[in-house]
Amino acid sequence: MMSKLQGPRGLTRRQLLKRIGTAAGASVMYRSMSALGHSNESSYAGPVNLGAAPADTRVLVLGAGLAGLVAAYELRRAGYQVDVLEYNDRVGGRSWTLRGGDEYTELGGFRQRCEFDEGQYLNPGPWRIPYHHHAMLDYAKRFNVPLEPFTQINFNAYLHSQQAFAGKPQHFRHVQADYSGHVAELLSKATNQGQLDDAIGIEDKEKLLESLRHCGMLNKDLRYGVSNRVSRTRGYDVDPGGGLMPAPLNSTPIALDDLLQSGLWKYLASDLDYEVNPSMFQPVGGMDRIATAIHREIAPSVHFGAKVIAIDQDDRGVTVRYVDSKGGGAPKSMLAAWCVCTIPLSILAKIELQVGEKMLAAIQAPSYSASVKIGLQFKRRFWEDDDRIYGGITYTDLPIQKIGYPNHGMNQGGKGVLLGAYVWGANAFEFTSMSPQDRVRKAVELGALIHPQYRREFENGIAVAWHRAPFAQGCAALWTDAMRERHYENLCAIDGRIVLAGEHASYLPAWQEGAVLSSLDAIRRLHRRIVSHA
Amino acid sequence: MFICRLSGNRSLVACCVLLMMAVPALSARAEEPPPFSPLSPASASKPGPFIHSDGATIYRAVCQGCHMPDARGARGAGEYPALAADARLASAAFPAARVLGGWLGMPRFADMLSDAQIADVVNYVRTNFGNRYPDRLCAGDVARIRTTVQSGGEK
DSSP states (O other): OHHHHOSSSSOOHHHHHHHHHHHHHHHHHHHHHHHTTOSOOOOOOSSOOOOOOOTTOEEEEEOOBHHHHHHHHHHHHTTOEEEEEOSSSSSBTTSOOEETTOEEEOTTSOEEEOOOOTTOEEOSSOOOEETTOHHHHHHHHHTTOOEEEEOOOOTTSEEEOSSGGGGOOEEHHHHHHHHHHHHHHHHHHHHHTTTTTTTSOHHHHHHHHHHHHHHTTOOTTSOOSSOHHHHHHHOEEEOOOSTTSOOOEEOOOOOHHHHHHHOTTHHHHHTTOGGGOSOEEEETTOTHHHHHHHHHHHGGGEEOSEEEEEEEEOSSOEEEEEEETTTEEEEEEEEESEEEEOOOHHHHTTSEEOOOHHHHHHHHSOEEOOEEEEEEEESSOHHHHTTOOOSEEEEESSTTOEEEEOSSSTTSOSOEEEEEEEEETHHHHHHHTSOHHHHHHHHHHHHTTTOTTHHHHEEEEEEEEGGGOTTTSSSSEEOOHHHHHHHHHHHHSOBTTEEEOSGGGSSSTTOHHHHHHHHHHHHHHHHHHHHHHO | OOOOOOOSOOOHHHHHHHHHHHOTTSOSSOOOOOOOOOOOTTOSSSOOOOOOOSHHHHIIIIIHHHHOTTSOOEESSSEEOOOTTOGGGGSTHHHHHHHHHOBTTBOOOTTTSOHHHHHHHHHHHHTSTTOOOOOOOOHHHHHHHHHHHHHTOOO
């Protein structure tokens, strides 16, 4: 097998071993890090208790996304007088759900109406909550928002490359099992040939071989191939049945060189990322359930349709000028002693703001990432009925990049909404530059290369390109290490009477947990400042 | 030569009219969007650089996402600046530096567009949308600006 790999198309053995070393090293390191508890968990330590607010102290919160809602709710609970100004006529910000009948006009005036059926929805922003996002889970619990499992890894979903296997999508379970098996076989060969003798002692060598045989599903000759054991992991050509049905038929692994050249192995590692480890959750009925539940508790404080145009401060307080989001008109003013500003930096950078140079430079530093999500409604749930894919994600090198299968209403028949594209990078800019109708059309055209049923079953769709969102102008703040070094503390520090909060002021960019933790930390520090002032 | 900015619901027909008027090089029919760039083979999560090779196509594939098909920008809670009839484009180095380094939330494209691509799209914008700046930027100019943007340090 080794000699087969030495050719113009294949890798030399040296290159191959190097790759395996990298892959095996990473996964081994990952597991031991998790076992030792070194991975970072959310620093949430239970509900915040600010203590009592000084009498008649008014705080103005800008933005009613999760950061703003949490700030407003907790400050009110402490006894502050709170007003929230929100640009949209709904709460949630990027924590948002689109349902049938919703209308959405993006920048440039492109208007869409969501035509989904009752019970169908798209979360165009955040769509999942990892088990280690303790603050999000706690707010869901405290506000009685029911959650259901979000399937991240589905072993029957697909990995797809246009170039590999003549464009035929491969089941995750096949790629996963065969990669492990082939690598284990090669590593056992290298071990037996004494090539790892410098790296490993004789006793460990035996344990290593034992582990490779066990984890790599190798036979007694340390080979990976057709066997009962292997089919138990990767699945069968004929599944086990009953009675006089045909006997189970073992499946045949993908050849090593085909697998390596396909590049599909690169998707295996992404689902192991800590941030998307199971268990994950989604609110029943849509992500906006959490924001709307918090809003119910503080509804009188929230003022919709308010576009902030200037934020001023002096020794005595903060003055925010705003106009009607739709009509414009004469500016109105709102005064408060303090201000928690959760407006995304992409927007805030363009608003007149009275803060010091350091905070201004920090606000101007991050750019915003491009991302696009497209929801597609189909007449029937063919991914379940035909393809037996219930929840989870298919990964592809097509510009749609991912297909997300709905995690609710499974096995009930009827219609369903797929996340037909979840796009980052160059393709996200390209999708953003299209009209919403073209985005949907392209998502259907490209998705049909994976699920041909698209062509017959597609009904309608809606596309959200985050750079065209009037209230966000981008998906999330894009920090580099150098940028954080220089600006992050200045962004988070209280400037006079103003403190910023949101995912942009966190180490969890683009995650709701980042917005909430940032908000809790900001109001804790602000409260201490206020109390020491009083 | 520019029609008023459309507000509210923009029909496909209006869109085409607008494209016709603003971009004489384009045909009257609504065109198929530019092709997609391939994903980088190196990483599943980091799609590769843009493939488009001429200024008009780069504008349609990338820039109009924010600056809009008519280059008149947009206003929501914040704003995207117009590039149409833009006096700030008098110096070609200015837009080139912005494209390379980003600014106020605008992504930096230094790693996603080549010097030649940036020169092409800057030349395109500076000679369309009501801009008439005859001097041309070449890839070598962008390469020089790139070093100043980079030596200016990461923001």
